[in-house]
Amino acid sequence: MESFSSNYAEVALPVPIRKTFSYILPSDFRDKVRLGSRLVVPFGKRSLTGYVVALYQSRDEMGESTDEEALKEAVELLDEEPLLTPEILELTRWAADYYLTSWGEFLKASLPAGVNSRIERIVSATQEAMKEFPKMRDSLKAKILRFLIENGESDVSKIYKVFGKKSSQRVINELEKQGLILSSNRILQARTKPKLQKMVRLIRSDGRFTEAQQRVISILVEEKEVFSKDLIKRAKISASVLKGLEEKGFVEIFEKEVYRDPLRDRTLRGLEDVVLNEDQKNALAEICKPLQKNEYGAFLLHGVTGSGKTIVYIRAIEETLRLGRSSLVLVPEIALTPAFSEKLVSAFGNQVALLHSSLSAGERFDEWRRIKAGKAKVVIGTRSAIFAPLKNIGLIVVDEEHDSSYRQQETPPYNARDLAVVRAKLADAVVILGSATPSLESFRNAELGKYKYLCLPERVKKRSLAKVEIVDMEKVYQKEGEAVVSTHLLSAIEETLNRGNQVIILLNRRGFSQFVHCVRCKDAIRCKHCDITLTYHKKKNILLCHYCNFHIPVSLRCPSCGFDRLFFVGSGVEKIEEILRSRFPKAKLARLDRDTVQNRESLEKTLRDFAEGRIDILVGTQMVAKGHDFPKIALVGVVSVDNILTLPDFRAGEKAFQLLTQVAGRSGRGDVSGRVIVQTFYPENYVIRFASEQNYEKFYQKEAEFRQRFMYPPFSSLACVLIQHKDYNQALRTALCFKSCLDEANLQKRVQVLDVSPAPISKLKDKYRLQIIVKAPSGTLLHQTLNTALMLAEEKKCDSNSVQIDVDPASLI
Numbered sequence: 001m002e003s004f005s006s007n008y009a010e011v012a013l014p015v016p017i018r019k020t021f022s023y024i025l026p027s028d029f030r031d032k033v034r035l036g037s038r039l040v041v042p043f044g045k046r047s048l049t050g051y052v053v054a055l056y057q058s059r060d061e062m063g064e065s066t067d068e069e070a071l072k073e074a075v076e077l078l079d080e081e082p083l084l085t086p087e088i089l090e091l092t093r094w095a096a097d098y099y100l101t102s103w104g105e106f107l108k109a110s111l112p113a114g115v116n117s118r119i120e121r122i123v124s125a126t127q128e129a130m131k132e133f134p135k136m137r138d139s140l141k142a143k144i145l146r147f148l149i150e151n152g153e154s155d156v157s158k159i160y161k162v163f164g165k166k167s168s169q170r171v172i173n174e175l176e177k178q179g180l181i182l183s184s185n186r187i188l189q190a191r192t193k194p195k196l197q198k199m200v201r202l203i204r205s206d207g208r209f210t211e212a213q214q215r216v217i218s219i220l221v222e223e224k225e226v227f228s229k230d231l232i233k234r235a236k237i238s239a240s241v242l243k244g245l246e247e248k249g250f251v252e253i254f255e256k257e258v259y260r261d262p263l264r265d266r267t268l269r270g271l272e273d274v275v276l277n278e279d280q281k282n283a284l285a286e287i288c289k290p291l292q293k294n295e296y297g298a299f300l301l302h303g304v305t306g307s308g309k310t311i312v313y314i315r316a317i318e319e320t321l322r323l324g325r326s327s328l329v330l331v332p333e334i335a336l337t338p339a340f341s342e343k344l345v346s347a348f349g350n351q352v353a354l355l356h357s358s359l360s361a362g363e364r365f366d367e368w369r370r371i372k373a374g375k376a377k378v379v380i381g382t383r384s385a386i387f388a389p390l391k392n393i394g395l396i397v398v399d400e401e402h403d404s405s406y407r408q409q410e411t412p413p414y415n416a417r418d419l420a421v422v423r424a425k426l427a428d429a430v431v432i433l434g435s436a437t438p439s440l441e442s443f444r445n446a447e448l449g450k451y452k453y454l455c456l457p458e459r460v461k462k463r464s465l466a467k468v469e470i471v472d473m474e475k476v477y478q479k480e481g482e483a484v485v486s487t488h489l490l491s492a493i494e495e496t497l498n499r500g501n502q503v504i505i506l507l508n509r510r511g512f513s514q515f516v517h518c519v520r521c522k523d524a525i526r527c528k529h530c531d532i533t534l535t536y537h538k539k540k541n542i543l544l545c546h547y548c549n550f551h552i553p554v555s556l557r558c559p560s561c562g563f564d565r566l567f568f569v570g571s572g573v574e575k576i577e578e579i580l581r582s583r584f585p586k587a588k589l590a591r592l593d594r595d596t597v598q599n600r601e602s603l604e605k606t607l608r609d610f611a612e613g614r615i616d617i618l619v620g621t622q623m624v625a626k627g628h629d630f631p632k633i634a635l636v637g638v639v640s641v642d643n644i645l646t647l648p649d650f651r652a653g654e655k656a657f658q659l660l661t662q663v664a665g666r667s668g669r670g671d672v673s674g675r676v677i678v679q680t681f682y683p684e685n686y687v688i689r690f691a692s693e694q695n696y697e698k699f700y701q702k703e704a705e706f707r708q709r710f711m712y713p714p715f716s717s718l719a720c721v722l723i724q725h726k727d728y729n730q731a732l733r734t735a736l737c738f739k740s741c742l743d744e745a746n747l748q749k750r751v752q753v754l755d756v757s758p759a760p761i762s763k764l765k766d767k768y769r770l771q772i773i774v775k776a777p778s779g780t781l782l783h784q785t786l787n788t789a790l791m792l793a794e795e796k797k798c799d800s801n802s803v804q805i806d807v808d809p810a811s812l813i
Contacts, residue, residue, distance in 0.1 A: 005031040008062060009074065010054035011041055012104035016411070016801070018096070018790075020053060020103065022062060022071055029077040036082030036089055040075040040119065045173075045183065047075060047119045051084060051107040053093070083111060083372075085389050091423050092387070095414050100786060100805045105412045110387035112368045114192030114361040122184050123172060124153035129180040140171050145180065192365040196255040198228035200242060203252055212237045213245060220251065228253065259370075260363045262354050263345060274311045274460075283454040287316050287430060291323065291394060296425050300401075300446040301434040303456030304694065305665020306463060306629075309434045310340070312456075313397045314347055316432065317378060321348070325394025325429075326377040330385060330416055332403035333626055334358045338604045339611075340399070341380050348378050355381030355388055358600035383408060383416035386423065393427045396420045400626060401433035401442055402658055407810035415808060417442075436665055436696070437658040440707065443700055444714035459669075466636070466667040466674025468692040472683045473640075484571045485579055489637045489677050493580070497587055497616055501634035501672055505580065505619045506663050507573045509643060510593050511535035514570025516543060518558035525552075525559060525566075531763035537595065538574055548765045576639055577619045584617065592620030625663035631670025636663050638678040645680075645687060648760050649812050650712045653687045657699050660691035711752060711775045713808070717782040720806045721772040722759065728768040730799065732756070735770040737798040738789065742774065745788035751776045760813045773812070782807070 007030060010020045023041050025033055033039070037052045056062045084107060092106035125133075125148040133149065136142040144163060148154060159168050175181045202220035209217055215235040219226060232239060245251045276284065283301060290297030303309045317327045331340055334356050344352045353367040353376035370376040372389040379388045383406050398406070398417050406416040417433065424431035433442050433451065446453040459465065469488075476486045496503050515533035517524040524533045527545035534543035536554065544551040557564050577591045590596075590606050597603045609615050611630055618624055638660065645656040660678060668674020680688055690699040708715040721738060725731035735756040742753045752775040759769035776782035786805060793800060 006033060006055035006057060008056040008059070008071075009033060009039065009052045010056070010062070011039060011050035011074075012053050012102075012107055013041070013043060013048050013050045014102070014104040014108040015043070015048070016102055016105065018100070018102055021050070023050075023074045024071050026073050032077055032080045034080075034082045035086065036084030037080070038078040038083060040078060042072045042075060046121065049078065049108075049119065051104060052082075053089060053103070083115065083389075085372075085391075087393075087423075087427060088387055088389060090426055091419065094422055094426075095412070095419060098783070099413050099807050100783075100790070101412045106414075109384065109412055112192065112361070112364045115365065115368075121156045122153050123148065123156055123159070123176075123181045125149050126180055126182055129175075132180060140167060141175060144168060144171055144175065148181065192361045194257045194366070194369075195260055195362055197258045199225050199254055199256045200228050200231050201225045201252045201254065203250055205250070207248070207250060210241075212241050213250075216241060216245060217250070225256075260360065260366045262359050262363045262367065263341065274308070276311065276315070277308070277458075277460065279456045279458065280308055280312050283312050283456065284315050286452060286454055287312070287432060288319050291316070291319055291430050294323075294394075294428055296428050297430045298421055298424065298445075298451045299430070299432045299454050300438055300442050300451040301432050301454045301456070302438055302443075302446075302696070303434065303436060304459060304465065305436045305662065306459040306465075306669045307436070307456035308460040309399070309456060310343065313399070313432065313434070314343065316395055316397070316430075317344075317348070320395040320430075321351070321377060323394060325392045326390040327379070327395040327397070328385065328388055328390060328393060328420075329378070329380040329397045330399065330406070330420060331380065331382060332400050332405035333623065334382060334600065334603065338607060339629065344378055344380055351376055352378045352380065353388075355379060355385040357382065357384070358603075383414075386414075386416040386419045393423070394429050396424050396429060396431045398431065398433045400435055400662075402435045402437050402439040403626070404655070404810045409806075409810075413806060415810070418808070437661045438696070440654060440700065440703060441714040444704075463668065464673065465694050466664050466676045468664055468676040468678060468694070470683045470688060470692055471677060471679045473679050473681045476679075484575065485637075485639060486679055489639075489679065490583060492635055492675065492677055493584065493617070493637065496635040496675075497584065499634065502610070502613070502615070502630065502632045503617045503635045503637065504624050504633055504663065504666055505576060505617060505637045505639065506621070506624055506659075507571070507576050507619075507639040508621045508641065508659065509570075509572045510537075510546060510574070510595055510621060511544065511572035512538035512574040512578075513568035513572060516554075516566050516568050518561060518563055519565040519567055520563040521558060521561040523558065523560040529763075529766045531761055535572065536568055538578070539595075547761070571639070573619060573621055580617060580619060587616040588614060589617040589619065590615045592618060592623050594621070594623075597623070622659060625659055625666065628666055629669055630666065632672060633667050633669065634672045634674060636667040636674070636676045638663060638676070640679055642681055645682060645685065647813065650707070650710070651811060653703055653706075657687045657691050657703075660688070661694055661696070664691070664694060716775045716777060717779040718776075718807075718809060719774045719782060719786060720809045720812055721774060722804045722806060723756075723770045723772075723802050724764075724767040724804065725799070725802045726767055731768045731770055731802060734799040734802045735772065737796060738793055738803055739772055741789040741792040741796065741798065742772065742785065744792055745785045750781060751785045771812075 007025055009023050009025055011023055012020050033052060035052055039050050039052060040047050041050045088110050092110055093103055096103035096106050125145055129145050133145050144159060156172060176183050205217050205221060216237060219231060219235060242253060246253050287299055301309055320327045341354055353371050355367055371379055374391050379385055379390060398420050401417050408414050420431050445451045471486050471488050476483055480487060493503050513536040515524050516536055525543055526533050527550050529548050529550050530545055532545060532547055534545055537544050541554050542551040543554060558566060573591060573593055581589055592606055610618050641656045641660055645652055664676040667676055682688055686702050723731050723735040739756050746753055754773040756770055756772055759771045762769055
């Protein structure tokens with residue numbers, strides 16, 4: 001192996017600081033450190049796992065003025081074979097710059113959960129503490145010292161648990177300064193490791209055996225190697241029998257790694273042999289041109305629901321593999337991975353790996369290692385799979401590219417669809433963005449020629465799109481009173497069930513009732529941590545906050561005035577389920593939402609039962625609308641999308657149109673003609689009208705007029721600066737400080753900086769929220785302004801910990 005020897009490393013740390021840190025490499029492992037290696041390094045009073053992003057022989061190469069004595073030494077090298085590939089280093093660096101966040105946090109997010117070693121801070125009482133303790137009064141200092149004297153050294157997390165983190169953290173630091181405790185760091189092994197199981201192998205069989213031993217030998221003669229626990233069960237023996245055979249040299253007991261296969265219990269159907277129609281052939285031919293030249297190419301595949309986009313993806317993957325390159329398929333929801341992954345495994349066998357958050361930590365770790373080792377050349381997963389360590393990537397598919405699930409809101413924020421385009425460009429690969437309802441940004445990029453536009457205008461086998469009927473709920477209210485489900489929709493459900501077909505009912509609102517308010521004082525019952533009303537969940541008999549999970553039992557009295565008449569307002573999907581169970585008692589009905597889906601297995605079972613006809617009516621939130629292909633669905637009922645349409649967000653119309661069009665596309669995908677019934681109080685709204693026609697082009701033209709007039713994407717670049725703090729006055733001071741920095745950075749007035757205003761949800765998880773909207777004619781100008789403002793904010797000592805910048809926000813709520 002070529003010998004490397006660097007004296008210094010530049011390290012990205014998973015902390016909310018937009019800079020890297022330099023460390024001296026000790027002589028005992030400096031020749032083993034590579035780009036992408038993980039190092040344990042000191043950081044303040046802590047030790048952290050960092051990621052090597054640059055290596056230097058000398059201080060001159062680093063271009064820093066820091067004194068040698070000020071630099072600290074790295075503590076430990078965690079892996080000689082780097083976990084991070086050069087491609088992922090480059091992709092995450094770009095993402096950190098674009099989303100104005102920490103590179104180290106992106107690098108940590110790119111690795112599977114549990115792979116990083118944990119570092120504990122250990123504290124212990126000194127001899128001096130033994131002398132001083134008896135003199136101390138009964139204070140928190142005395143209590144913590146007593147705990148350490150009686151229990152010996154302890155992880156600080158245990159002390160936090162006993163005495164509370166905020167107060168004990170301060171006291172521990174004071175005790176350390178006074179020399180009464182010693183502090184050190186201890187590196188623990190990573191939580192996720194390869195799974196090892198004991199195996200038994202036959203060495204020789206020429207001996208005299210007891211009856212129990214003979215049963216073991218007979219099995220091993222036939223099968224060579226057997227899992228120890230299976231052998232004990234089959235041979236009906238105890239573990240001591242195997243131990244005795246091992247001691248006499250007849251068998252060998254050893255450990256073998258066992259691959260945790262997320263598809264192990266799945267029954268796979270063969271992939272149907274499909275003949276492509278002319279539109280599919282033309283689309284595939286265009287995609288293959290840059291593929292075969294190893295060139296970057298970006299395509300928007302705009303196909304109506306049921307037009308056969310999936311088979312185009314699969315044929316493109318086949319060509320990619322033939323060319324010796326790998327493929328990545330992104331889907332927005334875990335709910336879409338079972339059916340899609342089955343098709344990919346049917347087509348490509350064990351070359352397929354899955355990556356998503358519902359896998360166990362062990363399954364995810366094993367899949368990630370298979371990908372990195374080059375054993376899996378096709379990966380399917382949700383947004384975090386964009387960081388899959390595929391070698392020689394040639395194709396990236398983003399299915400349902402419009403979906404907001406690709407946007408991660410937590411730290412680090414990113415849009416996996418946009419990172420897919422960047423990754424393809426970095427790798428000279430092809431990216432396909434597929435959707436029946438493209439995001440306005442992607443359609444605009446196709447108009448501008450940044451993406452090649454490919455169209456699949458018809459359903460496969462010339463099937464017609466489902467017929468959409470609009471039910472005006474104002475007229476229903478006049479005739480039927482406060483009907484949640486109209487007579488028209490109920491009659492359609494009955495007709496569909498009588499014909500032996502299936503029904504999907506959509507309402508994108510969890511719970512039973514939207515909120516509860518008092519008849520006398522008119523107060524709605526609100527979350528004590530958030531500026532939001534609590535939702536009534538009847539099955540659990542609780543009022544629940546969908547943002548922080550705060551909940552209280554349902555009371556018969558108003559918590560504000562004590563009056564005993566409460567009014568339950570609005571309907572959720574739980575109420576729809578109750579109405580339909582009462583109306584159709586013989587129908588087999590299931591509900592699909594976050595409250596019923598507890599794990600991957602329950603989700604997959606519900607979808608499988610529906611696909612195989614064991615469920616007649618599937619009621620759910622948007623989870624039922626996305627990408628599913630069930631041939632017996634003859635009716636889709638939309639109870640309402642008005643709650644989305646009326647949101648105070650510039651994307652509200654786009655989201656409502658996409659949801660309506662997507663759920664309508666679930667109907668009539670087989671030999672049964674489809675029917676869609678949409679209930680609304682806004683039948684004349686252009687979103688409802690164009691969605692009922694399933695006419696994307698008309699919707700785009702109308703929506704684009706609105707976006708362009710008010711300078712919203714895709715006709716501008718947008719950022720939302722969110723300021724959060726538990727103290728409202730502190731939040732306001734920080735917001736005004738940062739607003740002044742933005743104004744100073746925008747002296748030429750080429751960027752529109754709106755005034756500080758309360759966020760639509762003005763308090764969340766006990767933090768007050770203010771926002772500043774920033775609009776710019778270009779992404780370059782937006783980033784220049786924001787970066788300058790951040791530098792000014794640092795100079796002015798604005799509370800940067802309270803400021804979060806969301807570039808290209810999926811929503812302004």
